[in-house]
Amino acid sequence: MIKIAVLGYGTIGSGVVEVLEKNRGIITRRAGEEISVKYILDLREFPGDPYEDRIVHDYEIIRSDPEIMIVVEAMGGEEPAHTFARNAILAGKHFATSNKALIAKYGPELIALAQERSLNCLFEASVGGGIPIIRPLNSCLTADVIEEISGILNGTTNYMMTEMTEEGSEFVEVLKDAQAKGFAEADPTADIEGYDACRKIAILTSLICGKTVDYEDIPTEGISNITATDIKYATALGRKIKLIASSFKVGDKYCALVAPFLLAPSSPLHGVDGVFNAIFVKGNMLGDAMFYGSGAGKLPTASAVVADVVDIVRHKNVSITLQWTAEKMELADCRCLKYQYFVRTADSAKTVEEAFGPVTFVSSEGETAFITPVMDGYEFEARSAGLPGIIKSIRMR
Amino acid sequence: MIKIAVLGYGTIGSGVVEVLEKNRGIITRRAGEEISVKYILDLREFPGDPYEDRIVHDYEIIRSDPEIMIVVEAMGGEEPAHTFARNAILAGKHFATSNKALIAKYGPELIALAQERSLNCLFEASVGGGIPIIRPLNSCLTADVIEEISGILNGTTNYMMTEMTEEGSEFVEVLKDAQAKGFAEADPTADIEGYDACRKIAILTSLICGKTVDYEDIPTEGISNITATDIKYATALGRKIKLIASSFKVGDKYCALVAPFLLAPSSPLHGVDGVFNAIFVKGNMLGDAMFYGSGAGKLPTASAVVADVVDIVRHKNVSITLQWTAEKMELADCRCLKYQYFVRTADSAKTVEEAFGPVTFVSSEGETAFITPVMDGYEFEARSAGLPGIIKSIRMR
Numbered sequence: 205m206i207k208i209a210v211l212g213y214g215t216i217g218s219g220v221v222e223v224l225e226k227n228r229g230i231i232t233r234r235a236g237e238e239i240s241v242k243y244i245l246d247l248r249e250f251p252g253d254p255y256e257d258r259i260v261h262d263y264e265i266i267r268s269d270p271e272i273m274i275v276v277e278a279m280g281g282e283e284p285a286h287t288f289a290r291n292a293i294l295a296g297k298h299f300a301t302s303n304k305a306l307i308a309k310y311g312p313e314l315i316a317l318a319q320e321r322s323l324n325c326l327f328e329a330s331v332g333g334g335i336p337i338i339r340p341l342n343s344c345l346t347a348d349v350i351e352e353i354s355g356i357l358n359g360t361t362n363y364m365m366t367e368m369t370e371e372g373s374e375f376v377e378v379l380k381d382a383q384a385k386g387f388a389e390a391d392p393t394a395d396i397e398g399y400d401a402c403r404k405i406a407i408l409t410s411l412i413c414g415k416t417v418d419y420e421d422i423p424t425e426g427i428s429n430i431t432a433t434d435i436k437y438a439t440a441l442g443r444k445i446k447l448i449a450s451s452f453k454v455g456d457k458y459c460a461l462v463a464p465f466l467l468a469p470s471s472p473l474h475g476v477d478g479v480f481n482a483i484f485v486k487g488n489m490l491g492d493a494m495f496y497g498s499g500a501g502k503l504p505t506a507s508a509v510v511a512d513v514v515d516i517v518r519h520k521n522v523s524i525t526l527q528w529t530a531e532k533m534e535l536a537d538c539r540c541l542k543y544q545y546f547v548r549t550a551d552s553a554k555t556v557e558e559a560f561g562p563v564t565f566v567s568s569e570g571e572t573a574f575i576t577p578v579m580d581g582y583e584f585e586a587r588s589a590g591l592p593g594i595i596k597s598i599r600m601r
Numbered sequence: 602m603i604k605i606a607v608l609g610y611g612t613i614g615s616g617v618v619e620v621l622e623k624n625r626g627i628i629t630r631r632a633g634e635e636i637s638v639k640y641i642l643d644l645r646e647f648p649g650d651p652y653e654d655r656i657v658h659d660y661e662i663i664r665s666d667p668e669i670m671i672v673v674e675a676m677g678g679e680e681p682a683h684t685f686a687r688n689a690i691l692a693g694k695h696f697a698t699s700n701k702a703l704i705a706k707y708g709p710e711l712i713a714l715a716q717e718r719s720l721n722c723l724f725e726a727s728v729g730g731g732i733p734i735i736r737p738l739n740s741c742l743t744a745d746v747i748e749e750i751s752g753i754l755n756g757t758t759n760y761m762m763t764e765m766t767e768e769g770s771e772f773v774e775v776l777k778d779a780q781a782k783g784f785a786e787a788d789p790t791a792d793i794e795g796y797d798a799c800r801k802i803a804i805l806t807s808l809i810c811g812k813t814v815d816y817e818d819i820p821t822e823g824i825s826n827i828t829a830t831d832i833k834y835a836t837a838l839g840r841k842i843k844l845i846a847s848s849f850k851v852g853d854k855y856c857a858l859v860a861p862f863l864l865a866p867s868s869p870l871h872g873v874d875g876v877f878n879a880i881f882v883k884g885n886m887l888g889d890a891m892f893y894g895s896g897a898g899k900l901p902t903a904s905a906v907v908a909d910v911v912d913i914v915r916h917k918n919v920s921i922t923l924q925w926t927a928e929k930m931e932l933a934d935c936r937c938l939k940y941q942y943f944v945r946t947a948d949s950a951k952t953v954e955e956a957f958g959p960v961t962f963v964s965s966e967g968e969t970a971f972i973t974p975v976m977d978g979y980e981f982e983a984r985s986a987g988l989p990g991i992i993k994s995i996r997m998r
Contacts, residue, residue: 223744223886224744226885226886227744227745227746227885227886230745230746231743231744233811233924234743234922234924235743236922328741334884334886334887334888334890335890336737336741336742336890339736339737339740339741340733340736340737340741343736343740343908343912343915344725344733344736344737344905344908345733345904345908346628346631346632346907346908346911346912347620347621347624347628347903347904347905347906347907347908347910347911348624348627348904349624349627414630472893475872487731487904488623488624489620489623489624489731489900489901489903489904489907490731490894490895490900490901490904490905491731491894491895491898491900491901492893492894492895493731493732493733493892493893493894493895494891494892494893494894495890495891495892495893496869496890496891496892496893497887497888497889497890497891498887498888498889498890501888503886503887503888504886504887504888506744506886507742507744507745507884507886507887508741508744508887509744510743510744510886511740511741511742511743511744513744514743514744515740515743518740518922522919525631525633525915527630527631
C-alpha cells in the first residue's frame with residue numbers, strides 16, 4: 205500500500221482523489237500496489253465530505269510522516285507550493301504537481317534536489333492538462349533534435365477565440381461568458397495576456413534543450429486586443445486567430461514567442477477549437493507530430509497527475525531521467541523568425557506600398573488592410589515605421 | 602559505450618544507423634552514454650557502404666558477443682525475427698523492434714522472457730511508425746480506463762484513400778501510383794486488406810487490457826472494394842472514407858474491428874490525410890486525446906526505434922513495466938457496436954423502406970443510395986436480408 209498526501213482540495217486536488225477512487229482497480233494493477241490518500245492539506249474544512257477525516261491544516265503532519273511516500277501538489281502558485289515541494293523532497297518523498305508556475309520557476313531546482321536523492325519530481329499535468337506531452341518529450345522523442353514545438357497551450361483563450369469566431373462577439377462579452385461558465389478566472393490576466401502559455405512554452409523549451417529558459421525572456425503578447433473586426437478579417441481570409449506559444453531551434457539557440465496568429469487551414473493547429481489544447485512538435489528525424497486533447501479541466505488534469513503517481517510507484521528507488529539543468533538558456537531574438545503579417549492601418553494604400561512595396565490588399569473600405577510578403581521581425585518593424593496610422597498587426601502561419 | 606547490433610539493413614535498419622549517426626551528440630546526452638553499432642546482420646553485401654565492415658551474415662556472431670547489449674530487429678516478418686529475438690533475450694540482451702507481425706504474434710512471450718531476466722523488449726515503432734503511442738499508453742494513460750482506441754494505422758491505405766478523394770481516380774490506378782512512389786509494396790495485400798492495421802489494433806488493445814488479443818479474432822475488412830463511386834458519394838455527403846481500426850470497451854470485454862468508415866468532419870480523424878497516421882484515445886477520466894504524425898517512412902520509424910534504444914540504456918538493469926500477459930482476451934462480437942450505415946443497392950426506394958423503415962435517401966438515379974438510422978450490426982444484417990440487390994454498405998461515424 206502506497207500512502208500519498210494531496211496538497212490542496214480544490215478542483216485538481218479533488219479530481220486526483222476522485223480519479224484514484226473511481227479507477228482504483230486498474231490503477232492498482234498498473235502501479236503494482238494500491239495507492240491510498242492518507243492526508244489532504246487544505247485550510248478549509250469539508251464537513252460531510254467522504255474524505256473529511258483525511259483533511260489536515262498543518263503541512264508538518266505530512267512532512268514528518270514517514271508513511272507518506274508521495275506528495276501531490278495541486279494548490280497552484282509559487283508559494284507555499286515551492287516551500288512544500290522542497291520540504292517534501294528533503295524529507296525523502298517523491299513529488300508530483302500540476303503547477304506550471306512552480307515548475308517554470310523552480311523546475312530545475314526541484315528536479316536536481318529529487319535526483320540527488322534517487323527521488324522523482326514529475327509534472328506531466330503542468331503543460332497541456334491531460335495531454336501526455338512532458339513524458340513523450342522526455343522519453344519518446346529522445347532520438348530527435350527538436351526543431352520546433354508550437355502549441356495551443358491555454359484552453360481559456362482558445363475557447364474565447366473559438367467563441368468570437370463562431371458568434372462574432374466582442375472580446376469583453378466572450379470573456380464574461382467564459383467567466384460565467386467557469387472557463388476563465390475572476391482575474392483572467394494570466395490567461396488572456398498569454399502569461400500562462402508563456403510559462404508552459406518555457407517548460408517545454410527547457411525540456412527539449414536541457415537548460416533553463418527564463419519565461420520572463422519570452423516575448424509575450426496576449427489576445428486582449430483582438431476585436432470582432434479582426435476575427436471578421438480572419439474568417440474572410442479562411443483563417444482562424446489563435447494564441448500560439450512557439451519555440452524554434454535557430455542555430456545553437458532557441459527562439460520563443462507567445463502571440464496571436466492567423467492560422468491557415470493547412471496548419472495542424474487550425475482545427476483545435478474550444479477548450480482543447482494541442483502541441484505540435486517537429487523533429488529532424490521524426491518530422492511532424494501532434495498531441496491533442498483536453499488541456500485543462502478537473503478530471504483530465506487529475507488523470508495526468510495520477511499517471512505521474514503511478515510512474516513514481518513504478519520507479520520507487522530510481523530517478524526517471526529528466527534532463528533540465530539550472531544552466532540558463534539564452535534565447536535568440538524572436539525577430540529573426542520570418543512570417544507574413546496581416547496589417548490594418550488608417551494609412552492609404554499608396555502609403556502602404558511606399559512602406560512595404562507590393563502587398564496583397566484585403567480591404568480598403570474605411571481602413572486599409574493588407575498582407576505582407578514573408579519577412580523577419582526587423583524588416584517588419586523598419587517598414588511599419590512608414591505607417592503612422594497602423595492599427596494592428598498579426599503574424600500569419 | 603553501448604554496443605548494439607542491427608538485424609536487417611533495409612529501409613528501417615539503415616534508418617536506425619542514420620539516426621544514430623546524424624543525432625549522435627544529442628542521443629549520447631539523452632542516453633547518458635554513447636551508442637555504437639557494432640554489427641549489422643544482412644544476407645547481402647554492401648560494398649562501399651560506410652558501415653561495410655560491420656556487416657555480418659551469421660547471427661551467432663551477434664548472439665555470442667557479450668559486448669552487444671541491445672539487439673535491434675528491423676527485418677520484419679515472423680521468422681527468423683522470432684528466433685533471433687528469443688535467442689537475443691536468452692543471451693541476456695535487450696531487444697527493440699519495429700516489427701508488428703512479430704509483436705502481434707509473440708509480444709507476450711518476448712515481454713515475459715525479457716522481464717524474467719530484468720531485460721527490456723520494446724516495440725514503439727511497431728504501431729504508428731514515428732508517433733509515440735506504445736509508451737504513452739503504457740506510462741501516461743495509466744490512470745484511465747480506456748474506453749476507445751481508434752486509429753488510422755496504415756499509411757499506405759490512407760494515402761490511397763486521400764488520392765482517390767482528391768483525384769477522383771479508381772482504386773487500381775491509385776494503387777499503381779502508390780506502388781510507383783514506394784508507398785505500397787509489390788504485394789499490397791497486407792495493407793489494402795487491412796491485415797497490417799489489424800495486427801496494430803491487436804497490439805494496442807492487448808496493451809490497454811493487459812491480456813492478449815489474437816489478431817485473427819478481429820473482423821477485418823480492407824479498402825480493396827472501395828470505388829470511385831463510393832468516394833463520390835462520400836464527398837457529396839461532406840465526408841471522407843478512411844480505413845479505421847478500432848477497439849471499444851464493452852462491459853468487461855473489448856470489441857475490435859477494422860473497416861472502412863465514412864468519417865464526418867467532426868471526427869478528429871477526418872483531417873488526417875496522406876501517409877499520416879493518427880490514434881484517437883478516449884479515457885474515462887482523460888476524455889478525448891489524439892496522437893498524430895508520420896506513421897511510416899524510414900527516418901520517423903527509425904527515430905522511434907532509436908528512442909527505444911535510448912530508453913533501454915536508461916533502464917539497463919530494470920525492466921520497464923509493460924502489462925501484457927499471454928492470457929487470452931476474448932473479444933465481444935463487434936456487431937454489438939451501433940452505427941449509421943451508408944448503403945448502395947439496386948433495390949427500389951420502396952423495397953428499401955420495407956426493409957429499413959424510414960431512411961435518408963442520398964440518390965435514386967441508376968441505383969438507390971441511403972443512410973440508415975443508428976443500429977447495431979445484428980439489426981443491420983437482419984434488415985439487409987430484405988435487400989437482394991445490395992451493392993455496398995459502409996459504416997459511418
